[in-house]
Amino acid sequence: MRRFERDYPQARGGCQCGAVRFTISAGPADYGICHCRMCQRATGNAFAPLFQVPADRVTWHGTAREWASSNLAWRGFCPTCGTPLYYRDAEGIEIMAGCFTPDFRPEPLFETGAESRLGWLDHMTDRPRFETQAALVAHVTSYQSRED
């Protein structure tokens, strides 16, 4: 499945509660967005941003729980907070890129699962944009872990 592989620096990340964290060593990776219906359901999202690397390049701290979403693949998630962390199959592991630390935000290079791609994604630049309201943030005590 590797299509547009290129070299990336070391990357880190984890789930929102911090119980499961990972480090990916620097090297080749393949980064795409998957719109397939299985990824939509697995993430509760419009698509899955998947950063694909050989599984032996990922060092885990904490243990994800896995669910076999098909006879070929498993979906990993944090057993404490439920954050979707990865897709895994015989070819490798694909990390959910939303879990990366804010200093690592590469741009996806291709899209898969086009048959289920939501049409409104074509209009993402048309809608009004708002930042999270400072007045609201002042009243929120986040229980998410630090990202550094």
Ligand SMILES: [Zn+2]
């Ligand atoms: Zn967690």
Ligand SMILES: [Zn+2]
């Ligand atoms: Zn998919």
